[in-house]
Amino acid sequence: MAKFYGIGTGPGDSDLLTIRGKKALETIDYLYTPEPKKKGKSLALSIVSPYLPDNLEIKQRHFPMVNDLSVKEEAWDLVASEILEDVKSGKNVGFVTLGDPMVYSTYSYLLERLSNAIETETIPGISSFSSMSNILQIPLVMDEETYSVVPATADESVIKTALETFSTVIIMKVSVELPKIKRLLESYDLLDSTVLISNASMENESIIMGLTDLDETKRISYFSTMIVYKTREI
Amino acid sequence: MAKFYGIGTGPGDSDLLTIRGKKALETIDYLYTPEPKKKGKSLALSIVSPYLPDNLEIKQRHFPMVNDLSVKEEAWDLVASEILEDVKSGKNVGFVTLGDPMVYSTYSYLLERLSNAIETETIPGISSFSSMSNILQIPLVMDEETYSVVPATADESVIKTALETFSTVIIMKVSVELPKIKRLLESYDLLDSTVLISNASMENESIIMGLTDLDETKRISYFSTMIVYKTREI
Structure with a gap:
C-alpha cells in the first residue's frame, strides 16, 4: 500500500x-x-x-x-x-x-x-541543538542534570523559569528576539555561559562562545540557536 | 592523523x-x-x-x-x-x-x-524520546511551545516546575522511580496525558497511552521513558 x-x-x-x-x-x-x-x-x-x-x-x-x-x-x-x-x-x-x-x-x-x-x-532527524553540542563536544546533560528547549518568542516568564531551574537551556529562533534574550541572559549573569551557533553543521557555520561582546542590534542568521550551559566551562 | x-x-x-x-x-x-x-x-x-x-x-x-x-x-x-x-x-x-x-x-x-x-x-544520534514522538507521530513542540527533559531521579521540585511550566515534559529513567513519578503526575491530573514507552524502536517495544491503570509497583524495562503531552490529545 x-x-x-x-x-x-x-x-x-x-x-x-x-x-x-x-x-x-x-x-x-x-x-x-x-x-x-x-x-x-x-x-x-x-x-x-x-x-x-x-x-x-x-x-x-x-x-x-x-x-x-x-x-x-x-x-x-x-x-x-x-x-x-x-x-x-x-x-x-x-x-x-x-x-x-x-x-x-x-x-x-x-x-x-x-x-x-x-x-x-x-x-526522526538530528535537531540543530543536538548537532551543536556534538560539534562543541560539551554535554547537554549528565547524571541528574536537566535541560529545556524554549523558542526566543516564548513568554518571558517561561524563559526566566527555564534559566532559573534547568542545568542547560536551549533557546531556539533567537534571530528575531536577540535584544530581549541578551537582556535576560545578562540579568542572570549568564552571558559568559552561552554559546550562539548559526548554521550548525552547514558550510557557513559560525560559533560564538560567550556573548558579552555580542552586538544585539546586528542581524544574525535565521538558523541561529543558543545553548546556555549553566554547569559547564565553555 | x-x-x-x-x-x-x-x-x-x-x-x-x-x-x-x-x-x-x-x-x-x-x-x-x-x-x-x-x-x-x-x-x-x-x-x-x-x-x-x-x-x-x-x-x-x-x-x-x-x-x-x-x-x-x-x-x-x-x-x-x-x-x-x-x-x-x-x-x-x-x-x-x-x-x-x-x-x-x-x-x-x-x-x-x-x-x-x-x-x-x-x-550525534537520535534520542529515545525523539524516536518515541516520531513513532507516536505526536509533535513534541509546535509554534511557541516549550519542552523540558528531566531524569526521574531529579529533585522533586524541578520535576514539579517542569510539569507546571512546559508544554511537554520528557521524563527519563523512569524505571527506578515509578511510584514517585506516578504520584506527581496524578497530583497535576496528567496521568491521562502521559505516554510510557519501553524499548523504543526495538523489537520488544511497548507503548502505554495514559497511565491511570498502570501498576507502579511492577518492574518495567530500564529503557523506559515518559512523554507528558500537556497540550495534545493522546
Missing part, C-alpha cells in the same frame, strides 16, 4: 541524515519540499540531494512565513490535498523537513491533515 | 544510525563498547553490528553501574588510557553509545579524559 513519509533531514550536513531516511528517499515516487520564499531554494532539499534517485519527481511547494494563520492554513490544506491525492493514486510520497519532524516543524500541520486518511510514517 | 570517534547509535533500531556514524564505523581500527554487566551483551554494539567491517577488532569493556563514584572513575580512567594508547599508536578508535552522546552518556566521562590529548570527533 502506498504511504506518506515525513523525513527529518537533520540540521544541515547531508551525512547527518539517518539510514532510515535515506532508504525512504529511495522508495518514494514524489518528494514534496517546503520553500520559505516563492522560487526560493529549499535547504531541506539540498541536504537530501545526494540521495535522490534520478527518476524522482520533486514538487517544491511554497509555505508562506507570515503571521496570518488563515494564509498558512490555506497553504497546508492545499499541499495536504495534493499529497492525499498522490498517495490514494498509489504513489509513495515523501516530505522533507529540517531537523526533527516532531520539533517545531511545519510538517506537523500536514501530518494532522493526513494521518487519519492515509498510511503515514515519520522518520 | 589517528582519531577517536564517539558515535551515537540512536535508540535501538539499526537504521536510525546516521550516515556519518556508519562512515565512521567503516574507518576505525578498533571499536570500544560499553557493557553494563560483566560478560553482558552491549545493546550499542548490536545496533551497529550490520555496519561493522569484518576485520574490525571489538574491545568490550565493563562500565559498572554502581553508586560508588570511585569505582566508576577507575573504569573510565582505565578505558580512557587504553584508547589514548591506541590512538597515539596511530589507530582510529571508535566508541558507541546509545541515543545521543551529549545526553546522559557515559561517553562524556571518556571524552573529558581524552579531548585535550588526542583528536576527537563526536557524532
